[in-house]
Amino acid sequence: MILGQVRQPRRVQAYDEELGAAVARAQEGDEAAFAVAYRFVQPGLLGYLHGIVGDDAEDVASDAWLDIARDLGRFKGDGAGFRGWTATIARHRALDHLRRQRVRPRSGGTEQDVLHLAGPHSTHEQALESLSTERALELVRGLPRDQAEAVLLRVVVGLDGPAAARVLGKRPGAVRTAAHRGLKRLARQLGISSETEKGVTDGASRTLGEST
Amino acid sequence: MGERLSGDGGPSRRRVQAGTVSGASEAADVTALETVLAAVLRTGDVDPRAEQRAVAAFRDAGATGARRARTRRRDDWRPAAERRAGRTVRMTFGAVFASVALGGVAVAAIGSAGSSTGGAGAGPRTGQPSAVAPARPGGTAPSAPSAGSRPTDRPPSAKDTQAHCRAYEQVRSRGKALDATAWQRLVTAAGGKDKVAAYCSEQLTRATATPGRRTGQGKPGESAGAAGHGTSGGTGTSGNSSGNSSGGTGDSAGKGRSGGGGAGGKH
Numbered sequence: 469m470i471l472g473q474v475r476q477p478r479r480v481q482a483y484d485e486e487l488g489a490a491v492a493r494a495q496e497g498d499e500a501a502f503a504v505a506y507r508f509v510q511p512g513l514l515g516y517l518h519g520i521v522g523d524d525a526e527d528v529a530s531d532a533w534l535d536i537a538r539d540l541g542r543f544k545g546d547g548a549g550f551r552g553w554t555a556t557i558a559r560h561r562a563l564d565h566l567r568r569q570r571v572r573p574r575s576g577g578t579e580q581d582v583l584h585l586a587g588p589h590s591t592h593e594q595a596l597e598s599l600s601t602e603r604a605l606e607l608v609r610g611l612p613r614d615q616a617e618a619v620l621l622r623v624v625v626g627l628d629g630p631a632a633a634r635v636l637g638k639r640p641g642a643v644r645t646a647a648h649r650g651l652k653r654l655a656r657q658l659g660i661s662s663e664t665e666k667g668v669t670d671g672a673s674r675t676l677g678e679s680t
Numbered sequence: 681m682g683e684r685l686s687g688d689g690g691p692s693r694r695r696v697q698a699g700t701v702s703g704a705s706e707a708a709d710v711t712a713l714e715t716v717l718a719a720v721l722r723t724g725d726v727d728p729r730a731e732q733r734a735v736a737a738f739r740d741a742g743a744t745g746a747r748r749a750r751t752r753r754r755d756d757w758r759p760a761a762e763r764r765a766g767r768t769v770r771m772t773f774g775a776v777f778a779s780v781a782l783g784g785v786a787v788a789a790i791g792s793a794g795s796s797t798g799g800a801g802a803g804p805r806t807g808q809p810s811a812v813a814p815a816r817p818g819g820t821a822p823s824a825p826s827a828g829s830r831p832t833d834r835p836p837s838a839k840d841t842q843a844h845c846r847a848y849e850q851v852r853s854r855g856k857a858l859d860a861t862a863w864q865r866l867v868t869a870a871g872g873k874d875k876v877a878a879y880c881s882e883q884l885t886r887a888t889a890t891p892g893r894r895t896g897q898g899k900p901g902e903s904a905g906a907a908g909h910g911t912s913g914g915t916g917t918s919g920n921s922s923g924n925s926s927g928g929t930g931d932s933a934g935k936g937r938s939g940g941g942g943a944g945g946k947h
Binding site for chain 2: 483494497499502503506507510511512514515518519526529530533534536537538539540541542543544545546548549550552553556596597599600601604605608619620622623624626631651652654655658660
């Protein structure tokens with residue numbers, strides 16, 4: 469109910485329009501259209517999964533796509549909705565995977581190493597320019613889980629606030645805050661933040677992340 | 681929950697005004713960071729075998745008829761207004777059906793006099809849901825937040841565009857393309873993928889030519905804040921969401937949000 473009130477009419481992006489059309493055709497049984505939808509969604513989904521389950525992302529994504537293929541007929545919505553729906557399925561698969569592995573999701577912890585890894589960059593542009601996929605992933609995985617997920621869903625999957633909140637089963641405000649804190653922390657670690665307020669309320673957010 | 685949020689919103693909005701100058705550059709940094717993160721973390725090369733497996737699963741699902749399954753609540757990702765409309769249609773249909781059925785019973789039981797009472801009873805019932813539903817999406821709640829609450833919804837400010845352009849220049853030089861919300865916004869602003877480079881160079885030259893950033897910056901923040909005030913009267917939640925993110929998406933995002941966050945953490 470609360471979610472329903474906060475959700476706003478989306479601005480349909482050109483990309484999402486194409487995706488939505490492909491999904492609609494796939495729901496009619498068009499295989500090629502399903503492949504198109506796959507190619508639209510998979511990069512963001514994999515990026516998100518890499519951030520949660522690391523090297524197992526491909527396997528988890530494969531599992532998720534089995535569910536997606538099976539349940540596609542149930543889905544209702546546009547392109548943006550499809551990204552949210554698929555992210556939810558992928559997330560459930562990822563959580564199952566983590567549970568099976570009995571590996572606690574990484575949180576916090578590595579910040580110290582990460583901090584001194586951040587080389588001295590004379591400009592912000594340099595810091596960003598030299599950012600590799602591995603390093604970005606390492607930094608994101610070093611964040612508390614709730615922040616990492618919020619950042620990944622917003623930035624990598626490209627969900628809007630309400631959609632990301634629905635995927636995570638949280639209030640939009642909480643997700644927005646988590647995403648923002650995560651980004652600020654990343655900026656700090658990359659040395660592109662002008663401020664040095666260390667870990668505003670990281671302790672609080674960590675417990676939040678573990679409670680999920 | 682609503683009260684807590686609005687408690688957070690107040691201080692953050694005030695801080696926004698205090699920290700406009702350093703907040704602006706910080707927000708630009710965060711925007712650039714988002715853009716680069718999206719480019720770097722989205723896995724570009726999709727494994728064709730994985731795609732084939734997914735398509736095969738899709739084919740199997742079609743063959744077994746699994747695709748005609750019912751939509752559960754969690755499968756319904758239509759925008760809220762549309763979902764309500766769908767529900768209203770169902771409710772109206774149900775009401776009409778019920779009234780027809782009851783009317784028939786009444787006709788059968790009481791004769792011609794009964795049918796008129798049945799008809800009168802049905803009138804307001806069918807009328808109600810359809811009268812309520814359009815009023816809600818048309819009201820302040822969904823329309824006002826769309827102006828300020830969602831980062832991707834607002835028209836890209838000059839500052840954002842510049843940040844995106846800088847990020848674009850950075851990843852382009854490494855042969856990568858941006859492929860995320862920020863990138864789409866940039867494409868939309870430029871009017872096409874192939875026009876981005878030209879558009880960016882124009883934007884960046886303009887940015888260096890006119891250092892009058894602050895005047896441009898003040899406006900979106902304020903208007904978003906106003907939207908937040910306006911809606912908070914209507915529904916608590918949506919009002920808060922727009923109030924909060926006006927601190928977040930505006931130029932002075934950094935300070936505003938961290939202020940709100942700090943307060944939230946102590947609870």
